[in-house]
Amino acid sequence: MHSFLDPGPLLDAGPLQFPRRVERLLWHLGFTDVAVIDGSGDEGGDVLARRKEELWVFQCKWKRRGVVGADAVDEVDNARDHYSAHQAVVVTNSRFSSEARRRVDVLSRIRPSIHLWEGGHLARSFKGIPPRFGKVTPRPYQAEALWALDKDLDSHGRALLILATGLGKTVVGGEVIAAHLRRHPTDQVLVVAHAKDLVQQLERALWRHLPKDIPTRLLTGDTRPDDLSGVTCATVGSALPAARFGYRPALVMVDEAHHVGEDGQYDELLDVLSAARQFGVTATPWRGDSHDISHHFGPASFTLGIEEGMRRGYLAQVDYRLFVDNVDWDVVKAASEHEYGLADLNARLFLPQRDESIRDELAAACAATADPRAIVFCRTVEHAERLAELLRRTPLWSGALALHAGLAKRERQSRLLAFRSGEVPILTSVDILNEGVDVPDVNILCFARVTHSRRIFVQQLGRGLRLREGKERVTVLDFVSDLRRIAAALNMKRSLEGGEVEVLDQVAPSQIEFNDQRVATLMEEWIRDAASLETAYDEHRLQFPSALAALE
DSSP states (O other): OOOTTSHHHHHHHHHHHHHHHHHHHHHHTTOEEEEEOOSTTOTTOSEEEEETTEEEEEEEEOOSSSEEOHHHHHHHHHHHHHTTOSEEEEEESSEEOHHHHHHHHHHHTTSOOOEEEOHHHHHHHHHHSOSSSSOOOOOHHHHHHHHHHHHHHHHHSEEEEEEOTTSOHHHHHHHHHHHHHHHOTTOOEEEEESOHHHHHHHHHHHGGGSOTTSOEEEESSSOOOSOOOSEEEEEHHHHHHHHHTTOOOSEEEEESGGGOOSSSHHHHHHHHTTTSEEEEEESOOOOTTOOOTHHHHOSOSEEEOHHHHHHTTSSOEEEEEEEOTTBOHHHHHHHTTSOEEHHHHHHHHBOOOOHHHHHHHHHHHHHTSSSOOEEEEOSSHHHHHHHHHHHHTSGGGTTOEEEOTTSOHHHHHHHHHHHHHTSSOEEEESSTTSSSOOOTTOOEEEEESOOOOHHHHHHHHHTTTOOBTTBOEEEEEEEOOOHHHHHHHHHHHHHHTTSOOOSOTTSOOOEEEESOHHHHHHHHHHHTTOTTGGGOOTTOEEOOOHHHHTTO
């Protein structure tokens, strides 16, 4: 099997995948915070990375033939200034022209020298790097999950992992793949997901689980490699044609497996690849159409949810504050006499919260939090942009930015990288951070009048639950505009109160509180008998008991 830095594989990678090969090399070389940023408006930089407190910028030049000229040197010099980088590198699978080398010499007389890495350098680097980078040591529950998945795969050829966001479902999936390849090193493995961005993140996450001689590649609408040896990370829409034309991996992992429906592309793909061992991983197994994904993968091999993860100390504890002082009490009285549809009652019951109120509560939470790092989930792109603009007027958040699908991919990457580094203290977002994004430094989450979906709620809450050194808890500010959100919070509260903290018992347990005790009494009593409300549809009709209307 070829090295991912051999001349042949580098030539096959093409200009779109060459930066990712460089990215994988950088992780092995000890760089951190490595991010591919190439695209329109990249100012000459394709990859950013940190090493020993220094920021490096890389210009990646893939060549089918010929040499790299002096223009590439000027481009990376410009990128160094644009990104305020300490070091600049031009890297190519080919060679550099004499003009390029002379240009480096000229520039080195007035500023730090630019590094040139060519094809031969990459091949030599591969020989010198360790077989793996980092060390993966599964936590006890992850080891238990691995055993359960292997057992079901051996017995039935199918397995399902349900693991809350922040508990490392990709770690478990990566270890399942690594174990399979240790036994069968020449097998093909397919990792499939529904979105291109998620597929790219999966490939990156799997590198630390695999030895350097196992190649990985992307199969998406942008890239269609002929060689699918090793581990292929693909969108379902691209994996299906490959399977139709004979691609037969021995092992299939479906990430975010709740996207597997009763029919459609996933159903056909898994049917065509029925001879393969298949396992799904998800944090949120619920679907809007009530389809049970266990029909494809069998009963869950292992499950660990948010509440149990917090009780056992593997997730951050939560200070959850529900802001419901915007309740229209006249509607409460009317609702005791009439049945309203859920959507209609939400619209009537909750008066609009002003963005300024959200800003003020955020300021109070930040003042009480060491090294605050916040994400605000908004209802629309327009709201995210408007709220970010409001926050920037506060000196504390002058760097606040919005993050949403309306931005170019490179701009999204740049903003997320700035947030991870601490340069940007707060992000306003619309859905873009729901799946596949690891931001463990987040310690404040704010739900700014978002609509409720059980799956999206758990995904967004999970952005703040991942532990890191020095982080024990996350503050959640929920400006409620949906009764289902209150039901979700109360269900979580009741689950947490049902057990003791088992691991980090020195940490104060989670708290879920209303800012208005009248509303707390109303909701806790009323929703007590509405256990299914969290997943109810908009058309669901409900009524406040008349006795509760008197609480006003």
